[in-house]
Amino acid sequence: MDIKSYKTGIVIKNYKHFNLETTFESGQCFRWNKNDDGSYIGIVTGKVLNIKRLDNDIFMYPTNKAEFNSLWMNYFDLNKDYCKIDKELIGKDEYLDEALKFSNGLRLLRQDPWETTVSFIISANNNIPRIKNIIENISKAFGTHIYDDYYAFPLPDQLSNVGIEMLRECGLGYRDKYVLQTAKDFYEKKIDLNKLKGKPINEVKKELVLLKGVGEKVAECIMLFSLDKEEVIPIDTWVKKIIDVFYSDEIKEYKDANEFFYRKYGKYSGYVQQVLFYWARQTELKR
DNA sequence: ACCCAGGATCTAC
DNA sequence: GTAGATCATGGG
Numbered sequence: 001m002d003i004k005s006y007k008t009g010i011v012i013k014n015y016k017h018f019n020l021e022t023t024f025e026s027g028q029c030f031r032w033n034k035n036d037d038g039s040y041i042g043i044v045t046g047k048v049l050n051i052k053r054l055d056n057d058i059f060m061y062p063t064n065k066a067e068f069n070s071l072w073m074n075y076f077d078l079n080k081d082y083c084k085i086d087k088e089l090i091g092k093d094e095y096l097d098e099a100l101k102f103s104n105g106l107r108l109l110r111q112d113p114w115e116t117t118v119s120f121i122i123s124a125n126n127n128i129p130r131i132k133n134i135i136e137n138i139s140k141a142f143g144t145h146i147y148d149d150y151y152a153f154p155l156p157d158q159l160s161n162v163g164i165e166m167l168r169e170c171g172l173g174y175r176d177k178y179v180l181q182t183a184k185d186f187y188e189k190k191i192d193l194n195k196l197k198g199k200p201i202n203e204v205k206k207e208l209v210l211l212k213g214v215g216e217k218v219a220e221c222i223m224l225f226s227l228d229k230e231e232v233i234p235i236d237t238w239v240k241k242i243i244d245v246f247y248s249d250e251i252k253e254y255k256d257a258n259e260f261f262y263r264k265y266g267k268y269s270g271y272v273q274q275v276l277f278y279w280a281r282q283t284e285l286k287r
Numbered sequence: 288a289c290c291c292a293g294g295a296t297c298t299a300c
Numbered sequence: 301g302t303a304g305a306t307c308a309t310g311g312g
Contacts (some may be wrong), residue, residue, distance in 0.1 A: 023307085101310085125307080126308095127311080130310065134309095171308085171309065171310085171312095173307075173309050174306090174307045174308050174309090175307090175308080176308090
């Protein structure tokens, strides 16, 4: 990887498989917003980053080499060769081929387990614009101020002490009590997701669903997006639509979808799911 | 007014 | 263990 370091930021020269729009608009993350010039601004673990693609180069600022190596490299999973993964996947399935073409350059982010857990508790029976709004409200109300209008996502100790009525004002609806309880569980270390990272999927899932507001689907999102479980396939309403329309012959019941995809795509199943999800929402099955 | 959104929970059988 | 109702909120 050809990385150039400057006073104000970092440039990655000639980096192929990183499409900002399909990565940030694919519903895996909620704190990246598009600017008029096509760049994105996001907040990750208390750091603000502006990222832009010009031709084949990717510009990131404000950051420096040390922060890039310790945070962004890992967050964007830049050492993973998605071009190679695409090559392995293309030709297996006509629908996936089309979805891959459409979502071209989508990457799975490696996010913070705590923030991901709260975000996907909020996602239940909700829509993406509203989820983003709520998370923004929570961050502004309880998170650490960074600068200007940027606030870090609140840490467990910052959330665990707030009144339920203050949380309710952020628009979570009935999910507020789940988030509050989960914040307390994290703060009191009743659950420690970093300790779960190395354990097998079923074991991790069993722990996750003990949290209030976390069922199977949310647990799978947490595992895929923040616990390195690359083969997990969250089956949500959009993936169900895809199954109904394109795979109804092969997949008779939704509960069998996981095994079907895993048999076909192995450890890339999570990536496949995300590509299909993005494709379904943006094109084929859009109402 | 009704239906939906990256579903989970509670109750009843 | 599973089918059905209920759950806040805002947008279409």
